[in-house]
Amino acid sequence: MTADFRVSRLFRSQPFIILLVIVVLAVAISLFNPVFLSVANLSIVLQQSSVTGIATMCMVLLMISGGLDFSIGSIISLSCVVMAKLIELKYGVGLTIVVGLGVATLCGLLNGFIVAKSRCPPIIITLGMLYIYYGIALNIAQGRFLNLMGKFEALGAARFLSIPYPVLQWLAVAICLFVLLKFTVFGRRLFSLGGNEEAAFLSGIKTGSYKIIAYTINGFISGIAALVLVSRLGSVISNVGADYALRALSAAVIGGVSFEGGRGSVGGAILGVVLLGIVYNAMNILGITSYAQNIVLGIIVVAAVVFSNIGKLRK
Amino acid sequence: MIPTEELICARRLTKSFPGVLALSDVSLDLMKGELHCVVGENGAGKSTLIKIISGAFPPDRGEIVVRGHHYDSLTPAIARRLGIATIYQENVLVPQLSAAENIFLGREKRNRFKLFAPRETLRRAEEIVDAYGLRIPVGALVEELQPSEQQFVKILAALQSTPAILIMDEPTAVLDIERIRGLLALIAKVKKEGLGIIYISHHMEETLDIADRITVLKDGEVVQCHDCRTEAITVDLLTKEMIGRPLNKFFVKEKSPIGETAMTVTDLLLRKGQKPLSFTLRAGEILGIAGMGGSGRSRIVRGIFGAEPRAGGSVLVRGRKIPANSPSTAIRNGIGLLTEDRKKSGLCLNRSIRENVSLVGIRRFGRFFMNLRKESTLVKALADRLAVKTPSLAQEVRFLSGGNQQKVVLAKWLFKDVDILLFDEPTIGIDVNTKTEIYRLMSELVARGKSIIMVSSEMPELISLCDRVLVIKKGELSAVLTGDQITEENILINSIGGPR
Numbered sequence: 001m002t003a004d005f006r007v008s009r010l011f012r013s014q015p016f017i018i019l020l021v022i023v024v025l026a027v028a029i030s031l032f033n034p035v036f037l038s039v040a041n042l043s044i045v046l047q048q049s050s051v052t053g054i055a056t057m058c059m060v061l062l063m064i065s066g067g068l069d070f071s072i073g074s075i076i077s078l079s080c081v082v083m084a085k086l087i088e089l090k091y092g093v094g095l096t097i098v099v100g101l102g103v104a105t106l107c108g109l110l111n112g113f114i115v116a117k118s119r120c121p122p123i124i125i126t127l128g129m130l131y132i133y134y135g136i137a138l139n140i141a142q143g144r145f146l147n148l149m150g151k152f153e154a155l156g157a158a159r160f161l162s163i164p165y166p167v168l169q170w171l172a173v174a175i176c177l178f179v180l181l182k183f184t185v186f187g188r189r190l191f192s193l194g195g196n197e198e199a200a201f202l203s204g205i206k207t208g209s210y211k212i213i214a215y216t217i218n219g220f221i222s223g224i225a226a227l228v229l230v231s232r233l234g235s236v237i238s239n240v241g242a243d244y245a246l247r248a249l250s251a252a253v254i255g256g257v258s259f260e261g262g263r264g265s266v267g268g269a270i271l272g273v274v275l276l277g278i279v280y281n282a283m284n285i286l287g288i289t290s291y292a293q294n295i296v297l298g299i300i301v302v303a304a305v306v307f308s309n310i311g312k313l314r315k
Numbered sequence: 316m317i318p319t320e321e322l323i324c325a326r327r328l329t330k331s332f333p334g335v336l337a338l339s340d341v342s343l344d345l346m347k348g349e350l351h352c353v354v355g356e357n358g359a360g361k362s363t364l365i366k367i368i369s370g371a372f373p374p375d376r377g378e379i380v381v382r383g384h385h386y387d388s389l390t391p392a393i394a395r396r397l398g399i400a401t402i403y404q405e406n407v408l409v410p411q412l413s414a415a416e417n418i419f420l421g422r423e424k425r426n427r428f429k430l431f432a433p434r435e436t437l438r439r440a441e442e443i444v445d446a447y448g449l450r451i452p453v454g455a456l457v458e459e460l461q462p463s464e465q466q467f468v469k470i471l472a473a474l475q476s477t478p479a480i481l482i483m484d485e486p487t488a489v490l491d492i493e494r495i496r497g498l499l500a501l502i503a504k505v506k507k508e509g510l511g512i513i514y515i516s517h518h519m520e521e522t523l524d525i526a527d528r529i530t531v532l533k534d535g536e537v538v539q540c541h542d543c544r545t546e547a548i549t550v551d552l553l554t555k556e557m558i559g560r561p562l563n564k565f566f567v568k569e570k571s572p573i574g575e576t577a578m579t580v581t582d583l584l585l586r587k588g589q590k591p592l593s594f595t596l597r598a599g600e601i602l603g604i605a606g607m608g609g610s611g612r613s614r615i616v617r618g619i620f621g622a623e624p625r626a627g628g629s630v631l632v633r634g635r636k637i638p639a640n641s642p643s644t645a646i647r648n649g650i651g652l653l654t655e656d657r658k659k660s661g662l663c664l665n666r667s668i669r670e671n672v673s674l675v676g677i678r679r680f681g682r683f684f685m686n687l688r689k690e691s692t693l694v695k696a697l698a699d700r701l702a703v704k705t706p707s708l709a710q711e712v713r714f715l716s717g718g719n720q721q722k723v724v725l726a727k728w729l730f731k732d733v734d735i736l737l738f739d740e741p742t743i744g745i746d747v748n749t750k751t752e753i754y755r756l757m758s759e760l761v762a763r764g765k766s767i768i769m770v771s772s773e774m775p776e777l778i779s780l781c782d783r784v785l786v787i788k789k790g791e792l793s794a795v796l797t798g799d800q801i802t803e804e805n806i807l808i809n810s811i812g813g814p815r
Contacts, residue, residue, distance in 0.1 A: 183684050183685055183687070184681075184683055184684055184685060185677050185678070185681055185682070185683060185684075185685055186683070188670065188673075188677060188685060189674075189677070191663070191666060191670065192663045192666060192670065192671075192674055195663030195664065195665055195666045196659075196660070196662065196663040196664065198659065198660045199660050199661055199662055199663055199674075200663070200674075201642060202620075202622055202642050202652060202654060202660055202661075203642070203646075203674045203675045203727070204642050204643040204645075204646035204647070204675055205643070205674075206643055258665075260665075262663060262665050262666060263665050
């Protein structure tokens with residue numbers, strides 16, 4: 001009976017359905033253009049998705065704990081700009097990376113501190129922080145492109161078992177987060193915090209500290225996303241990360257991470273990222289203009305949310 | 316005179332949910348001016364039945380006949396059009412609006428410019444409240460009202476749609492005895508106006524007071540439909556029919572020895588200007604806290620646990636101070652709180668039974684990494700011991716019945732193995748069988764040397780379980796009852812003050 005229960009639940013879960021959509025889509029597109037299913041093309045899809053993928057991992061962590069961070073795009077931008085500035089000032093790559101990650105982590109800590117202590121809705125707080133971090137990035141870059149002088153090219157070209165560095169980094173973050181959420185006390189408590197904050201508090205969970213830690217990890221992961229981003233670019237500008245917060249949010253929602261907190265999985269979110277990546281890639285292959293691409297992306301997000309809500313509507 | 320005009324007739328309704336047959340061939344009819352009670356344990360199918368009749372979801376089979384018209388299923392909109400109004404247990408009022416505005420919600424009083432007319436609203440609301448002989452400050456915001464007053468507002472609001480059929484789901488669940496009488500009087504008046512009422516309740520006595528007919532449900536089937544106008548019905552009879560085995564109304568608790576002082580509460584002050592409260596709790600003792608709803612009983616246990624701020628006083632457990640506002644410290648010192656509202660503050664509804672049970676005692680199977688296999692084994696053992704009914708421990712808690720949800724909350728504290736349990740209305744909205752199971756569990760716990768403080772509105776459980784009862788009136792201690800002094804009369808007199 002237990003096994004049946006699990007199986008039926010799996011088939012009805014959103015990630016499973018997204019997986020089906022991905023398979024069907026892949027087969028359909030390859031009928032139009034066989035290039036799509038080539039290893040080279042799929043590798044490109046994953047590489048292009050990796051920054052979004054890492055940013056999505058931030059979103060999963062926070063959304064599960066009942067939080068949200070709209071400012072990760074600005075954190076990524078700020079971190080990139082800081083790293084580029086240090087390179088311009090002739091600092092070493094090692095120090096630059098440490099400072100880049102440190103800045104992002106600090107931003108996350110600050111977000112968490114304000115959200116936890118003020119008990120204001122994170123959506124509003126992080127919206128404000130978005131402008132603050134972006135403003136700082138603008139001030140550092142002064143509206144210029146900052147040249148990375150090829151210092152990160154080696155990192156961007158690095159491969160392990162022929163898997164490119166950005167994808168590896170994404171995979172590493174995903175595995176860490178998966179383990180954190182599934183197998184640690186901390187992860188379990190994040191789920192309960194998102195599921196019912198009052199119950200969590202009355203169960204002895206120090207909800208404030210947990211929020212601050214979650215947002216800090218979120219900042220650190222944003223820093224990693226920034227690191228991957230600079231490894232793929234020749235130069236950066238102050239809004240380089242701007243798109244990623246909304247993309248990450250979209251991918252997480254498509255992958256079945258609940259807006260209300262307490263529900264979601266790393267696997268589902270990865271599938272959400274992959275689906276978005278495939279759709280973008282397919283649209284490029286099929287020659288759909290970038291103007292029209294946004295419309296398609298929007299339709300997918302809305303469809304995913306509506307679909308995940310169908311069960312509730314029936315009730 | 317027995318009224319004969321049939322308002323609604325549900326025929327052979329069947330409804331199943333994954334894993335449960337919630338209703339099987341259930342028929343129910345309702346005449347004009349009649350009050351038809353539906354009784355049964357939690358999970359007997361009462362809620363499912365009224366949800367089908369009010370259109371919340373369709374039946375798998377069967378039909379609903381409303382004044383001669385046949386329907387395979389209803390929707391809430393159709394039900395409303397047919398004059399079916401439902402008052403659910405959950406609050407459907409808008410807390411930020413006044414009582415008067417809530418009464419006319421959706422039917423706002425307007426002036427000649429079609430704009431909202433606040434004064435007219437107040438005046439009409441006052442008229443209605445007076446007409447039913449109630450005392451509700453109609454201008455006050457709903458969030459400032461007592462639960463009982465909110466309940467009255469809900470009913471008055473439902474009546475504004477001039478329904479022919481009123482469905483009430485446990486309207487007295489949150490009320491104390493005095494308010495229940497007021498509510499029953501209101502219901503009697505409403506019935507006289509010719510409405511048909513379908514009434515669901517766990518309280519047998521009140522059911523017998525007001526019912527014209529009583530349908531007993533058990534495991535989704537109709538056991539019996541009694542006509543109270545022609546039959547002599549007793550609580551015993553109903554209880555036997557509901558559970559299929561005789562049950563003493565008063566649980567017989569085995570005496571267990573009372574030991575050392577487990578907790579000392581000194582000059583506890585919850586609201587400024589009130590008399591401070593001091594008492595001790597001893598090992599092996601069940602200490603009851605009685606009083607009318609809204610008398611501040613819950614605040615006492617919540618204050619001790621740190622769920623609510625204190626204005627002064629101290630709580631000592633084994634010589635250690637329990638600070639205000641820190642449930643985590645209270646738990647570390649062996650205190651657990653089972654809150655009054657399990658859905659709001661006891662459970663993570665969209666997480667599994669397993670995760671809810673292990674939430675507090677999570678360190679038992681890991682400091683940083685969790686040993687999931689150990690967790691599974693430990694939770695399984697506990698769930699079996701409490702007989703939680705579910706297809707799987709991975710089931711989300713929101714799918715469980717009220718009684719089973721309460722067992723999960725209990726299991727959460729047993730899993731942590733705390734020494735002092737603060738129970739706030741532990742059997743609220745729970746069927747008779749599960750109640751007895753909980754009572755047995757409480758006796759077991761104190762026999763093992765644990766201490767329990769139980770806030771309760773249920774006289775029988777206070778009387779049969781407690782070694783001592785603190786009676787609270789308006790936030791202050793009005794009496795301490797022990798042994799034979801713990802009687803329904805003593806509790807009542809000291810809660811409301813003065814002889815009846």
